Amino acid sequence: MSHSHEDHERTMSTDVRTTRRLSSVRSSLTTAGLAVTAMIGLSACASNAPQDTWQPAGENAQKIHDLQWPVFTVAGIVGVIVLVFIGVIVFRFRDKGQAIPEQTHGKAWLEYLFIAIPAVILAAIAIPTVGVVLALAETDDTECIINVTGQQWWWEYDYEVEPDGSICGFAPSAGEASPIITSGQVVIPAGTNVLLRGTSRDVIHSYWIPRLNGKRDMVPGRVHYLRLQSDTPGIYAGQCTEFCGLSHANMRMETVVLAPADFQRWLDNELEPYKSPAEGTLAKEGEATYITQCARCHQVNGLVDDKGTDDTSDDTVVVSYPDQFVFSGAAPNLTNLMGRNTFAGASWDLLTPECREDVWEASPEEFGEKYLAGVTEDCLNDIDLREWLRNAPAKKPMYADAELLEPTDGKTRGMPYLALSEDQIDQLIAYLLERK
Amino acid sequence: MAIIERPSDTVALAPSGAPAVATPDTSYGVFRRPVHTTGWKSWLFTIDHKKLGIMYGVTAMVFFIIGGVEALLIRLQLAGPNGTVLNADQYNQMFTMHATTMVFLFVMPMAAAFANYMVPLQIGARDVAFPRINAFGYWAYLFGGLLLNSSWFLGGAADGGWFMYAPNSSVVFSPTNGVDFWGLGLQITGIASLTGAINLIVTVINMRAPGMSLMKMPIFTWMVMVVQFLLLFAMPVITVALFMLMFQRSFDATFFSVEAGADPLLWQHLFWIFGHPEVYIIVLPSFGIVSEILPVFSKKPLFGYPLVVFSGAAIGLVGWGVWAHHMFASGLGPISVAVFSVATMAIAIPTGVKIVNWTLTMWGGKIAFTVPMLYAVGVIVQFTIGGLSGVTHSVAPSDTQQTDTYYIVAHFHYVIFGGAVLGLFAGLYYWWPKMFGKMLNERLGKWNFWLTIVGMNLTFGPMHVIGLQGQPRRMYVWTENRAGEGFFNIGFWNLMATIGSFVLTLGVLVFLINIYVSHRKGTEKAPLDPWDARSLEWITANPPKEHNFDRLPTVGHLDEFFHRKYEDRGEGERHDYHQVATAEEILAAEEASADKHIHLPSPSYWPILLAFSLPIMGYGVIYNLYLLAGGALLALVSMYGWGMEPHTAPSDDYDPPKGTELEVAAHG
Known part of the structure; x- marks a missing residue:
């Protein structure tokens, strides 16, 4: 950092000052690194928030996570450096009776440097960002399509029967498949690239299972797609995230991931014919x-x-x-x-x-x-x-x-x-x- | 139209040959002009930019309190799981009106207050270019805000969120009149913004003091001008959108009806093409204030002034190319998302320039930590945090995890509260002696500052955690089932945020107490130049006389006032500044050579009447078309009156302001 202030009393040699400056920069960096490490460490301890955006459980969410944690880290480091720098200024240059400083209007090279540094950092972020945006828009690796329709205030799922008679790539164990219509919880087979094909029947809703992918608005009159995939059987919570009226807070959804054999059982059960209750009950x-x-x-x-x-x-x-x-x-x-x-x-x-x-x-x-x-x-x-x-x-x-x-x-x-x-x-x- | 001329020895006359300019004795209008210089009428009919500035400020402060109460109710509701303070309907109204009030009725008008008051003073002018339009703008803002808030008592306020996405805004989904009030109220306040923008642009371009080139203009005025250009182009977009919404709801138009083939994304594009520049409209005036204050209290000029100016303009320009980053989850398609993502990253560069230049302004300075300076440093720190969280969601895929969660709420409160509002408070403390002739108490000011800083970080800091843990916005309840456990559990941090909001409230209360304490009887008058300031507004008296400057100043330097006070007696590389004049001496010199003929605009009845016709038309649209016609008639009459009234009040009507020996000629 250049020194514009020429004080008569100052007797420090340039060398001492440079060393001191360098060491202060070094200690800022160390502090920054420590703070960021601590932050990441603490977030790893976060337990059980079912909608934690930092606990990916599927390929798509993982892609986002691999992109976001370095960005958060860099932002954190830059933040700490700026704050430490401000702290240094506040203590070092407060009015202690020194003379009025030189009325300097700036230093061009310094200004260009501070345009160049963020530009380089941002360019480094931009390139992988564009890559992930395109990857998450990919649809030709789809293995299973499920239609999802939002309305006030619940989600309907509609499993189509493919031309080959299967649903989501699974043929029913007995009989012919017919479309399955369900709501609230969507069941998908593990390890399968599922594509949600969504729209809405009234206002805009947004489909979001944080541990599986980012959110995607489901808009009346339009069809939007969202990839879902997970290798780990379990239940993944989500919440409508586009304000959709009075009960927006009460519009949730879950994605249930079942191992392929279990998905087969689920599918067969869904296709079972209706059983009326026993007489007299x-x-x-x-x-x-x-x-x-x-x-x-x-x-x-x-x-x-x-x-x-x-x-x-x-x-x-x-x-x-x-x-x-x-x-x-x-x-x-x-x-x-x-x-x-x-x-x-x-x-x-x-x-x-x-x-x-x-x-x-x-x-x-x-x-x-x-x-x-x-x-x-x-x-x-x-x-x-x-x-x-x-x-x-x-x-x-x-x-x-x-x-x-x-x-x-x-x-x-x-x-x-x-x-x-x-x-x-x-x-x-x-x-x-x-x-x- | 009353336009203030450059100083001249005689009253300005029309070119020879043309009919003589109206003078008190030859005025040809049908209505007399009001002449009150004291009492409530002098406020009602005033067209003095300083009075209007104060009126903007007071009104904005009242709306700040209303918006703050709404925020407290929201935080009380969310303090614990399954809150019962508000029901779903009330909650939805509350967050809609909190945002609308804070953005349109507090931050923008508070910035307008400073712009109105300070810009003419900073450029050495006696008023704005169109003083009557200026008055009209204030009244339109007030009446628009009242119309908007009257919805609370007329069946419920708007409940669709400040972004009011279609089709949730249509009658089927929002059957009360709340959205109608919202749309009409904002149209009216929008007129205020638009007229204000044109007025200030013309003022800054045409009415600067001799010698003040654009690159010698105070930085606050620069930022205000950038903002006015943003308003000039952004307000028409939202106005169009609001008109479409009005026709959709009141006259059965189908702009947003999906069943009639509409695409709901149309509204989103219109809203955010306005809405993103709006972000800079909100924050740039505060950037200007901070850029004024840092040099004063560091005793150094703004570091890289041209770059700060250009980065402000660049933010304004690039700000038009990033609106769709509010729509990364809307389904725009990957190419649009990628482009807007990268554009959003680009805007971080000029923003970063500001932060760097602010810190380098302080570097090597002689820093005095007065309350305005504390607030200014507070802006740098808090805005840096908000800016960096902004960078994290310029990464579009990452944003699809964060958008519509509390992480976004945290981000924009750090930007808007930490950037804009703290900057406005900095401005209040800094310019208070200029505007009211009294110093705000420094001790209370420090309490005010620290409570505000602790409060805001305690309120908005935890929202980062809550959001990353997956709590969406705009939910009237949250449940324990999805709160998680451990350090980052949502329950604990929601409670912290609520506690923080009360600390913040305490901070604001201390500010109000400070006003009272500082204006009690017997408090000393503020010194003429309490901060050892640098820019032109400090050359004149505290508070300034009605005509601002006895002699219109001539400008030779960027920090004109500083250079009149100090002289560099150093040689070569060595600098040695000596005070050569005090503010009092400079003011005395100005008074000694006062202009003989000062040309000031006269008050007028018509701005307030014309503005009053707007809410009448608004109620007309909602309730009764005859009322609409009545309002339109009043508007028409007011416009004629405006056009026909004499330029000046007759001389014998005129009651010259006390305490001046100047001949105030041709009040027209």
Whole structure:
């Protein structure tokens, strides 16, 4: 650093000053290095934040991480150098009665130097940045496409059947595949390059599983793509990150990664035909209640209304028609609700806290088995589920005021208040517990 | 239009042959002009840039408090998991209005306050080029802000976020009138910004004192001018967007209706083409203030003045090419993302130049740590942190992890609070004696400063952690399930941020107390040149007389005032500065050779009336089209009145300001 100040009293030789300056630069660098190391060390200790952006668990997130930690480190070092430098100035040049300094207007070479240094650093950052941007936009290595659609305030997943009859590269063990529609949790096979093909039915939402990839907005009228991949079975949490209205905070999602054999089991289970509850059970009563109260919006595949007669020719397949009641025109498909372990836009757990921990914290080897067990009666978190069935909008704000539904022709956004009796709720829970 | 002329021995006359310029006796308008120099009417109808500057400042301070209360409610709600202080609807309104208030009603107008007050003084002019438009701008800002905030009492404020993304902003998703108030309020305040921009650009280009070339202009004025050019081009973009939104919501247009074929990204582009330059609109005035203060208290000129000027202009220019970095997750496609990513990195270079030049200004100086200087150094430190976190998300892939999380919230608060707001406080302490003739208490000022610094770091520092741990923005609740454990758990740092916000509040309260304490009866009048300042505004009295300068100064140096006070008696490489004159002596010399004829604009009724027609039209759009017509009629009448009123008040109406023996001629 050049010295513009020519003080008479100063007797230090140039050499001493240079040495001192160099050593102060050296100590600044050491301090900077230590601080950054400490920061990185501390962040490594961070445990269990399920949406930690610094714990990649898949190729795509890893690419981002490999790019971001050096940038954070360089930024940290530069920051510490600047701050230490300011500290030095503050102590060294405070007014101690020295003479008025030379009225220098600058030194050209110094200024150019400080343009060149950041330019070089930034160029060094820019090149790999562009590389990763292009790599993350790659789509021709896709092995599995899943459609994802956002709406207020949940995500719907739609697994297409490929021309060869497979889903996500997996052929069903028996019978023919049909499209699988699910919500909240998307299940993907480990080690597979999955491409989410996303859009929205109402406002803009953003799909983000931090440990698997950065976020991507899902925009009505447009189709956007997002790569997902992980080799490690487990459950990866995410959250809608584009402000999407009243219950934006209650719009979550999880990506569940299953080992290929487990994915095959999951797929086969999803394609199982509908099993009506046994006659005379509470669940059977629940089926009837479901048809009158829920089936208008929530589809259960294969559900048949037997009208209480023995004559099967009189039966009608129950098809839901949410477009008449819900502004976005969709409601979650509940065919295998208890095969997932969260509900209402993945905002609440279907599992009690103990059972949840057992599944979520399971080792990659044990995870598949535990996840595929679904929600059992013992493990059901029936507090949140009951609250939800009693009054959904009270638990998850859907619209501020019913009088304000005029612009939507009275269609609700999200689930309305249904005025269910406690008996009906008991029946519905018994029925839903069998949906897996 | 009243335009202040260069000093002359006689009242300016029209070229011979043309009809004589209106004088008090020959005014041809139909309405008299107001002549009040004291009392509330003198404020209501004033067109004095100094009064308007103070009005901007006071109003902005009130909105700062409102926005601050909104912030506190947000932080209270998020202090613990599943907060119940606010419900989802209230929370959404709160963060929308917090951002809108702070950006449009506090930071921009507070910068406008300084620009209004200081720019004419810094360039040695007696007012701005268009004083009535200046007054109109203030009233439009006030009425726009009131219209915007009246939504709280009329069914709820806007709830779509300050970025108001379509289609979430349409009636289906936001059925209250909140978004209408938001759009109309901002259109009105936008008019204020636009007129202010044109006014200040013309002022700076045309009305500088003799000898003040552009490269001898004070750096604050330079930064203000860059900002005015940004406003000039940015405000029309947001105005177009807001008009489209208004037609979408009030008149069934389909600009943003996806079912009619619209692309919601249109709004995002329009918003951010305005929104990114807006970032520099917010921060550059404070950069100017800091660049004024550092040299004064280091007793050295600004290091690399031309480079600081050019980097300011470069930031302004490149600032137009980076808007899509707010949209890295929007699905623009890899090529756009790569280009905007690299452009964003490029803008770090001129920004870095500023930081380097500030630190080198202090290097080798004789630094006095007064409160303004503490704030200025605070800006360098805090802005450096904000700038570096900015670099981390110029890396687009990394940004897709960070955008819409609290990491971004941390970043822009370090930039906006640490850069812009601390800079504004620096300006308040620095220029307070100039504006009010009293010093703010230094001791309280230091409490104010340290509480603010500790508070802001405690509030916004933890947000880096919270964001990197994956907590998104704009969530009215967070849950323990996703909080994690250990040192970086979200719960602990959310609580810290809330505690920090209260420390910060305490800091601001100390500032308000300081104003009270410093203006109690019996406090001493501020010295004429309390800081040993360097620029032109300090040549005149504290506070300046209505006509600013008794004699319009002639400028020979960049730091004109310093060079009038000090002389270098050194030889060759050796420098030896001696004080050759005090501020009092310089002022006395100026007064002794005062201009005989000072030409000042007269007050006017019409700016406030014209501005008042705007919110009437606004309420009209929302509630009743007849009201809209009524407002339009008032606007029309006001414009005619504006055009037809006499240039001057009759001489016998005029009540000359007290304490001046000058003949203030041709008040027109």
